[in-house]
Amino acid sequence: MRAAEMSDQQPDMPNPGPRPKPWIEAIHAYVPGKAKSADGRELVKLSANENPLGTSPAALAAFADAAPAARYPDPDSTALREAIGALHGIDPARVVCGTGSDELLNLAAQAYAGPGDEVLYVRYGFSVYDIAARRCGAIPVEAPDADYGTDIAALQALVSDKTRVVFLANPNNPTGSYMTRADIARVHAALPADVLLVLDQAYAEYLAPEEDDGGLDLAARHDNVLVTRTFSKIYGLAGERVGWGTGAPEIIATLNRIRGPFNVTNHAQAAAVAALGDRDFVAASRAHNTAERERFVAALQALGNHGIRPLPSKANFVLILFEGALSAEAVHDGLAERGYATRWLPGQGLPQALRITIGTAAQMDEIAAAIRTMAEAAG
Ligand SMILES: *Cc1c(COP(=O)(O)O)cnc(C)c1O
Numbered sequence: 001m002r003a004a005e006m007s008d009q010q011p012d013m014p015n016p017g018p019r020p021k022p023w024i025e026a027i028h029a030y031v032p033g034k035a036k037s038a039d040g041r042e043l044v045k046l047s048a049n050e051n052p053l054g055t056s057p058a059a060l061a062a063f064a065d066a067a068p069a070a071r072y073p074d075p076d077s078t079a080l081r082e083a084i085g086a087l088h089g090i091d092p093a094r095v096v097c098g099t100g101s102d103e104l105l106n107l108a109a110q111a112y113a114g115p116g117d118e119v120l121y122v123r124y125g126f127s128v129y130d131i132a133a134r135r136c137g138a139i140p141v142e143a144p145d146a147d148y149g150t151d152i153a154a155l156q157a158l159v160s161d162k163t164r165v166v167f168l169a170n171p172n173n174p175t176g177s178y179m180t181r182a183d184i185a186r187v188h189a190a191l192p193a194d195v196l197l198v199l200d201q202a203y204a205e206y207l208a209p210e211e212d213d214g215g216l217d218l219a220a221r222h223d224n225v226l227v228t229r230t231f232s233k234i235y236g237l238a239g240e241r242v243g244w245g246t247g248a249p250e251i252i253a254t255l256n257r258i259r260g261p262f263n264v265t266n267h268a269q270a271a272a273v274a275a276l277g278d279r280d281f282v283a284a285s286r287a288h289n290t291a292e293r294e295r296f297v298a299a300l301q302a303l304g305n306h307g308i309r310p311l312p313s314k315a316n317f318v319l320i321l322f323e324g325a326l327s328a329e330a331v332h333d334g335l336a337e338r339g340y341a342t343r344w345l346p347g348q349g350l351p352q353a354l355r356i357t358i359g360t361a362a363q364m365d366e367i368a369a370a371i372r373t374m375a376e377a378a379g
Pocket residue numbers: 049099100101102103126169172173200202229230231232233238241242243
């Protein structure tokens with residue numbers, strides 16, 4: 001057969017070139033938090049939930065001791081997995097490290113779901129879940145929320161015989177909502193044994209000890225739970241791209257089969273080990289966050305008569321709803337004029353909401369005062 005006969009193109013039509021799979025074409029790329037205004041000015045970045053205290057000095061010092069850049073990193077992140085295991089009481093063989101926890105979320109979807117399968121999560125869940133589902137050709141299924149939080153009954157009602165993976169972030173981003181240990185246990189107990197529950201604990205270190213959602217215990221005791229954590233948030237290492245996950249040995253072996261062979265850099269491994277060891281920095285970051293978040297939420301609650309409603313948050317940010325005369329977009333733009341980058345989320349179905357990361361005390365005071373001024377001007 002000649003080439004012209006093999007092609008279903010008209011002979012005079014140019015070949016359109018490689019076409020991505022239709023499920024890849026349907027993906028809306030992840031929108032990162034911005035650090036610049038529309039007109040190019042550098043802003044204080046409160047749009048990506050980074051740690052306002054920066055990075056532990058011990059972690060910064062560890063960069064100097066990292067293995068040489070000319071050498072490939074330890075493919076198994078051995079020292080890091082041992083440090084994670086020691087801190088959390090987990091067998092290091094049940095830990096896998098990733099290029100950020102994002103890598104692990106994507107690998108979990110890819111390993112357990114494919115074309116025709118369903119990946120389930122809640123409305124206003126972390127935007128990576130939709131991408132992770134579509135990347136492998138699976139069908140993303142969104143359960144309705146209950147006032148921006150998880151509606152457990154609605155989530156359970158959508159579990160079908162096609163469901164392969166359920167993603168839950170606790171606390172959740174962008175809402176800040178939180179599920180108790182009993183809630184998480186309830187969700188897990190109702191899932192069939194062949195459905196993987198991915199519990200994304202990116203903000204778990206911001207919780208008080210008594211608020212622990214029991215995820216690590218579930219991952220230790222059941223064969224269908226993967227818990228993921230990150231060094232990007234409280235540990236202040238977002239730029240180094242390192243996260244980890246724990247679950248049954250079969251799950252860890254599966255993720256190890258498909259992850260990047262050298263997926264955590266020398267610098268990231270060294271800094272993450274040191275960051276884990278600096279409990280004072282973690283405690284200071286948590287205390288700062290809790291105190292400033294409470295103050296910020298209280299200042300916003302005083303603006304309730306303007307239709308401004310901060311959602312209760314257990315994380316290092318607050319999602320604020322603007323349901324009155326002042327719009328979230330106007331506040332986003334007004335804060336950018338005053339030098340602050342915040343996260344307006346129309347692309348996630350939240351044109352009425354603004355997510356603001358907890359920054360320094362002075363920054364939060366300035367932002368609360370600016371929102372009050374804008375609210376009073378809007379009437
Ligand atoms: C920030 C965040 C992550 C962390 O992503 P990394 O790839 O580890 O930086 C994971 N899940 C949620 C819900 C997040 O908000």
